[in-house]
Amino acid sequence: MKLSKTFKIFLINIGVTLAAILASFIVGAFFILLVDVNPITVYWKLFEGIALNPYGLAQTLFKATPLIMTGLGIALGFKANIFNIGAEGQMVVGGFACAWLGFTFAGLPAFLMVPLCILGAFLGGVLWAAVPAILKVKTGAHEVITTIMMNFIALALTNYLVTYFFHLPETVHTQLTSQTAFLPRLDQYISAFKGSPANVTLFLAVALCVAFWWLIWKTPYGYEIRAIGLNPSAAETGGIHIKRTVLMTFLISGGLSGLAATNFIMGYKHYFEEGFSQGVGFMGIAVALVGQNNPFGIIFAALLFGALSHGTLVINALVPKDIIQILQALVILFVISANLLIKKYIARLNEDRS
Amino acid sequence: MMTHRGSMRFNILISSVLLPLFFSGFCACSPGEKFDSSKPAAGLVFDVGGRGDKSFNDSAYNGIERAQKDFKIPIDYIEPGEGADKESALRQLASGHYGLIFGTGFLFTDDINTVAGDFPNKKFACIDYAVDPSKTIPPNVLAIKFKEEEGSFLVGAIAALTTKTNAIGFVGGMDIPLIHKFEAGYRAGALYVNPKCKVLIGYAGVTGEAFKNPAKGKELALSQIGKGADVIFHASGSTGLGVFEAARDKHIYAIGVDSDQYAEAPGYILTSMIKMVDISVYKTVREYLDGTFKGGMREFGLAEDGVGYVYDRNNKDLIKPEIIKKVEELKKLIIIGKIKVPNTNR
Incomplete structure (x- = not known):
């Protein structure tokens, strides 16, 4: 039986990625030994707390949801050679817009309120990506610099707005949004998930993955993005309007990151809180890289990092939380190095054919 | 050749990582198992x-x-x-x-x-x-x-009895009601023992950042020192480290908060308002x-030993015994309810 080339590549990808993760855990064991704890105990507790425990599973889904969205946003940018590392700021602004709409138009019924808040989160992200996007296509200013600066502005601006205009006394958050903006939690349907804020925005994230796949592979616009990503000058010669496509892609990338805020705001706390984003925008870069800019790879990577993020709490009684951060960093290093090896191998495979 | 070298490296990896892992499995026990659940x-x-x-x-x-x-x-x-x-x-x-x-x-x-x-x-x-x-x-x-205000009342009294310029300062972290309690108690204590004392107030900011901004703390302290303050109390997290630095530079006293902060600037920390978490x-x-x-x-509060001030061998040369005597009297008056300490300044 002869395997098709794509399937073979797919299998290699999965195998090598899993091997890389395993390797990172083995190296991680060294660091655990350094703090005088048995790594097997730690890994077993990690596994038990995440995979054998319904609450742990639900927490992993909760943590993975926004990572999928920021991961998609960043991956979309990568496809068109845009290095959008402003997902954190885009998510924060999206979150503020989402919560603000939720408590300002409190009278609206759910069937209007829910789309309004989701749209608000999206547009907040678009707005925050618009500045670096326009700067990029008009002046050539590099988005790595501009988006990272926009992150600082987003955090400072929303903190200012909350502190001076919107906070409740003795808190660092706004008032609650209207009940009509609350999205149902999964524990309403699956009682084993009780207590976990995992919510239906998970399905939004998965739907976005499908939409991403369709957009990139099944539409002319997706073809343009891929062409720009592979070879901008060839794309231009081929008649693609590069600036317009880059601008559009950048804005949608920001919007996807903005949507990541719905998980916390519409699904969990129902208010905007300073620091709610918790670095999800930055972690999204790792998710996009480990997921190889593929929407289904991104789901996998988001689940992995979501599990590790919840795992921090699970094993924190045994080891300092820095250990898990080291583990996360090792996973990123190993998987990305492994990806490069796979790329070389595929290139050789193609050479052999020709 | 390549693969051979690769597999050897892999062997070394296995033996160097997995073996200690297994051995440690026999001797170490997890902290969770030490106790009867x-x-x-x-x-x-x-x-x-x-x-x-x-x-x-x-x-x-x-x-x-x-x-x-x-x-x-x-x-x-x-x-x-x-x-x-x-x-x-x-x-x-x-x-x-x-x-x-x-x-x-x-x-x-x-x-x-x-x-x-x-x-x-x-x-x-x-x-x-x-x-x-x-x-x-x-x-x-x-x-x-x-009752942070009660402890702050006592250090306010110490500050107002120690000052030679008749001006003392307060540096708060985030401008929120929790920190206003410190300010209100401090001011009340100072004015109770020394009604002519000037109390200068400064806050580092309105966000959580205000609790970790030593540069801002130093700036506020220097400005208060410029206006004559020679004792400054802070309730501002690590922002207070800047206040201590200003105290050391300008040879004035600072008062620590939450725990005994004498070690942060020995000789310049008059006392600390401690919160017995x-x-x-x-x-x-x-x-x-x-x-x-x-x-x-x-x-x-004071009655429950929940708040207090530091007076030990480190700072006993900095505070005159008669001041301590006075402050102990005030403490008793607060505990029996003779003095009501305000907990807000607005």
């Missing part, structure tokens, strides 16, 4: 600052560690990140065999309320719980509050074990 146990969730902040969180940790030694009960703690992890960390402990769970800091208020509702058989305690008059505290939650944690564990734990609000 049928015994009552206590857990603690730290604030964002986490262990090693030399202040609030460490003080809570000291309290629970002492309880562990004295009462021989198992304890565990979790250091969550920001935001969504606080609730999850509390649940983690509540769903384990821990009967009493602490949340360290006012940011835990909402999460403790939620988790306590889901675990009615477990006890919870929240340090600096933000009391919302429109809501009742769940019956299994102890809201631990401190450790005592409150220790007492709560004891009551939980006695079966006398009661939910509701509990305030730790």
Whole structure:
């Protein structure tokens, strides 16, 4: 039986990625030994707390949801050679817009309120990506610099707005949004998930993955993005309007990151809180890289990092939380190095054919 | 050739990593197994600052560690990140065999309320719980509050009796009611003993950043020193390190907060207004074990040894004995209710 080339590549990808993760855990064991704890105990507790425990599973889904969205946003940018590392700021602004709409138009019924808040989160992200996007296509200013600066502005601006205009006394958050903006939690349907804020925005994230796949592979616009990503000058010669496509892609990338805020705001706390984003925008870069800019790879990577993020709490009684951060960093290093090896191998495979 | 070298490297990897792993498997035992799980146990969730902040969180940790030694009960703690992890960390402990769970800091208020509702058989305690008059505290939650204004009153009196310029300063961190309590008590104490004393006030900001901005702290302190202040009290987290630096540069006194901060600038720290988070944690564990734990609000003031000031061999040369005598009198008056200390300045 002869395997098709794509399937073979797919299998290699999965195998090598899993091997890389395993390797990172083995190296991680060294660091655990350094703090005088048995790594097997730690890994077993990690596994038990995440995979054998319904609450742990639900927490992993909760943590993975926004990572999928920021991961998609960043991956979309990568496809068109845009290095959008402003997902954190885009998510924060999206979150503020989402919560603000939720408590300002409190009278609206759910069937209007829910789309309004989701749209608000999206547009907040678009707005925050618009500045670096326009700067990029008009002046050539590099988005790595501009988006990272926009992150600082987003955090400072929303903190200012909350502190001076919107906070409740003795808190660092706004008032609650209207009940009509609350999205149902999964524990309403699956009682084993009780207590976990995992919510239906998970399905939004998965739907976005499908939409991403369709957009990139099944539409002319997706073809343009891929062409720009592979070879901008060839794309231009081929008649693609590069600036317009880059601008559009950048804005949608920001919007996807903005949507990541719905998980916390519409699904969990129902208010905007300073620091709610918790670095999800930055972690999204790792998710996009480990997921190889593929929407289904991104789901996998988001689940992995979501599990590790919840795992921090699970094993924190045994080891300092820095250990898990080291583990996360090792996973990123190993998987990305492994990806490069796979790329070389595929290139050789193609050479052999020709 | 390539593959051969590759596999050899792999062998080295296996033998160097897996072998110690297996051996350690036989000798090490996890901390979770050291204790009999049928015994009552206590857990603690730290604030964002986490262990090693030399202040609030460490003080809570000291309290629970002492309880562990004295009462021989198992304890565990979790250091969550920001935001969504606080609730999850509390649940983690509540769903384990821990009967009493602490949340360290006012940011835990909402999460403790939620988790306590889901675990009615477990006890919870929240340090600096933000009391919302429109809501009742769940019956299994102890809201631990401190009368920071009473301790601040005493250090305010010390400052106003020590100043030679008749001007003292206060540097607050975040401009919020919790810090206003320090300011109000300090000012009241100073004016009580020295009505002509000028009290200069400065706040570092309006966000959480205001508690970790030493440069801003130094700037505020230098400006107060410029206006004549020669004793400055801070209630501003690590922003206060800048206040200490200004005190050292300009040879004036600073007053520490939360725990004894003498070591931060020996010779320039007149005293510290201390908040006995450790005592409150220790007492709560004891009551939980006695079966006398009661939910509701509990305030730790001078009468309960919950707040106080430092006077020991480090600073006994800095404060005149007659000042201490006077301050001790004030302390008694506050405890018996003769002096009512204001807790707000607005």
